[in-house]
Amino acid sequence: MIENRPGLNLLAHLVLIAGVVIVALPVWVAFVASTHTATDFMSGTVPMWPGPHLVENYSRMLDAGVSTSGTPPVARMMFNSLVMALLIACGKIAISITSAFAIVYFRFPLRGLAFWCIFITLMLPVEVRIVPTFQVVAGLGLLNSYAGLSVPLIASATATFLFRQVFLTMPDELVEAARIDGAGPMKFFRDILLPLSRTNMAALFVILFIYGWNQYLWPLLVTTDAQYYTIVAGIKRMADAVDGLPQWHLVMATAVLAMLPPVAVVIGMQRLFVKGLVETEK
Template sequence: MVENRPLAAILTHVVLIAGIVFLCFPVWVALVASTHPGEALQRSPIPMWFGDQGFANYSQLLREGVPAAGGVPLSTMMLNSLFMALGITVGKIAISLISAFAIVYFRFPFRMLFFWLIFATLMLPVEVRILPTYDVVASLGMLNSYPGLIIPLIASATATFLFRQFFMTIPDELVEAARIDRAGPLRFFWDILLPLSRTNIAALFIILFIYGWNQYLWPFLITTDQDLYTVVMGIQRMVNVGEGVPIWNYTMGTAILAMIPPVLVVLVMQRLFVKGLVESEK
């Protein structure tokens, strides 16, 4: 029998509400700051309620940009970030699915050696191998291009490992049934493995999309063309203005708009994301 403890329930809700307020307060400050003129944020105390410059600030950001950030419209930077994040996400998932499929269902020499070599790359993040990667990209003429932003980041040892572990849980009877039905490797992969992997794909899609959206170091290194700036680069340029004072209303507005695509992805795929983390549909 479950005991009814009103005091414990009240305390639990108070702690949860306090946690929500603690997490949402910086977002509220950024949202309010984006609706005021820049001068209002340079005085103390900073305003805690909306101002009357919200429409003008966001229109300036989306249409013309901020001179401190190179004058690139925020709409262009967000499209660049979206294209980069989707390219990295789809590329990582596609390559990881194919790699895991080959390692689990094909018998070829040094199969496990190749798997452990892929797994060992987890110890070599982008920051460690960035110089040789930059040299390769420059040699191939991919600087200041979308392929240069995306291709060097589409390999994922983590996703390959997760898909391999999932494929190993699929019963051998399913593989035998596919062989009896004369299903070839590609049909088995397309009609059986992919539908079974949809929750895992959804979970990885959210994680990898946010990873690609938040990339800063690699785009900053290989991009000098302002038309290829990403939204994270724009925020960095707005904050680092040398001896000048950052234009905080535009910076906060950019941060608010930069949060929208990742939040939408999480909200749309939330149910599949949870299933992909806690369940295995077979």
């Protein structure tokens, strides 16, 4: 707004501060909780400032985990989550960029049908087809494996459409110039399309990494071996203390640890991310 009225400025700040508090307070509480002992948290007054047990709690979780909940050490679960998220993000990008390439640049029979098949999968996310998908994955013997965790989540219509839009904005002359320069289809893909979609791939990677990292229902189903537990599903298992109180300080430490990789990815790739979403000119 152009008006310069202190009252409005104050109001704007209040709204923003309220927003920040709503978002940040739970995170703060989680962090504070992870630095106390179990009893501090159960005593009735929730502490608002970090306690002295930060190093102790975190190193315990990373090394050993909570044996009673049957989860492996957090480091192991984070590694599993990382593998799954990376496989999903990279797999989705690889598959969708090649299928978008096929749809945009090639005239083949049943091209329209292929396009609509991809389109229809938009209506069928994992949650909808979870039982048959589980059946297939189990039949292939992929339960308790990284492939089982990631492959069913890789096919992605959204990413294919994103790349299709990106490719459609590429000027035709660029394709023609490449043809005259003697670049065959795959060479054109590698030398020109890939470098030009770099920022879009980065933006998509950020979104898909977080999507993969936050997967909950699917890992919960296909992993029965603790060695393959992912961290998001693991937090749930930890909080389900069968006999006894949940070890909230440890659960919170795990939650804080689980937040770090997505945050790191977002911060690390922020510049590319924004560029990839905003940039339209090729």
